[in-house]
Amino acid sequence: MSQQDKMIEELFHNADELTEKQKKIVAAAIDSFAEKGYAATSTSEIAKKAGVAEGTIFRHYKTKKELLMAIVAPTMAKLIAPFVIKDLNKVLNQDFERLEDFLKAFIENRIQFLKSNMPLFRIFIQEIPFQPELREQFKEHIAQKVLERLRQIVEHYQAKGQIIEMPPDTVIRVAASTIFGYIIARYLLSPEEKWDDNAEIERTIQFLMNGLSPEK
């Protein structure tokens, strides 16, 4: 079983309940959706790649869209998982006195996750403009829970004088842009280029720290 297959299995926590053929269908769908897009991928193509009959797909997923949702929804949940832990502020107080330490730990953790789930991340950002249901789920979870958490974190470090006085939403926006900008450039735009990842992450954090630290 490949690393990717393991990852996929881990991601779908109810993977035990999936049959062998179902796992193959999911893997094939992820592959094709990421490569050609959801709309341009046919169910016959997925069936062929998975080595199953086309009818088998519709035994487990009523529609093609239901298959998409079954794939993307758990990924979204995992992506935002670190924000949903209960006592985030306690963790912050104990382990991350300095903003830089928090940023470093956080960025490296999330990059590691996305690196292992790049096809799923790709599908997610590609399909979110076209799937109202997906957008609904995203807004409900991200906008309400994650943004709220992030605001707390920003205000936490602002109170400690480590982040410039600026509306928390703006701080979140520029920080998120910088981080996702790195991930997208590194793994989607120019994955074939030579990257000194450690140095590049270091510089990205340096830029973020400079940009966010109060002026002297």
Place this chain on the structure above:
Amino acid sequence: MSQQDKMIEELFHNADELTEKQKKIVAAAIDSFAEKGYAATSTSEIAKKAGVAEGTIFRHYKTKKELLMAIVAPTMAKLIAPFVIKDLNKVLNQDFERLEDFLKAFIENRIQFLKSNMPLFRIFIQEIPFQPELREQFKEHIAQKVLERLRQIVEHYQAKGQIIEMPPDTVIRVAASTIFGYIIARYLLSPEEKWDDNAEIERTIQFLMNGLSPEK
């Protein structure tokens, strides 16, 4: 008339050679492609929306993909137009002594352009992962000409001590992330939200300046 304006007018010029029906086809296609995506839009739908027969589309565009390219290619050219002007460094020396002034003028100019062409920008970023021909064109023009220009600009301001010593490509990446991050958040993710655009652009530039300025 500036060199830039000339460039833009030149790109608009062939619009006169389009038939009335052809213009309606292009408008309908932009509308549908932006809303549902290229693959999920049928030619019959475009014809219906444009009020023409389906055959009329194929009289002017051999294939559906050719219609897409005819729409997106000029947009790409217009987007990068400011970078292609010949004596950019002269302009810089004369008008933009300070990086902040350059950033402000540049960002506001490009935001204005994208604001007026949001559906086209949307189609562009949505389809570039799936259209090798589009990606080819993009890389050929952006990677070679625009990146080269941007490196010159970065090095120009680094030599003047206004940008931190850092690989130019990294500077370009974090700056582009910040700027596109604002545009995407403002016009694609949350266009319905209340935005104090002037203040938000001001803060974005402030963050950029802080992040890029040499440490003291």
Place this chain on the structure above:
DNA sequence: TTTTAAAATGAGTGATTACTCACTTTTATT
């Protein structure tokens, strides 16, 4: 007014689409 070429049409093409269903095979329960 006549001529001519480009523009526009829409019924028709074979291929492909998402999905169904009667049926067979596998697995679990007794």
Place this chain on the structure above:
DNA sequence: AATAAAAGTGAGTAATCACTCATTTTAAAA
């Protein structure tokens, strides 16, 4: 071993797809 339920199958379906082409309409030159 018998039975039932679940999993898997693949030929078949109507609808839709991108695209063609013989024909008609439009418009400008001669």
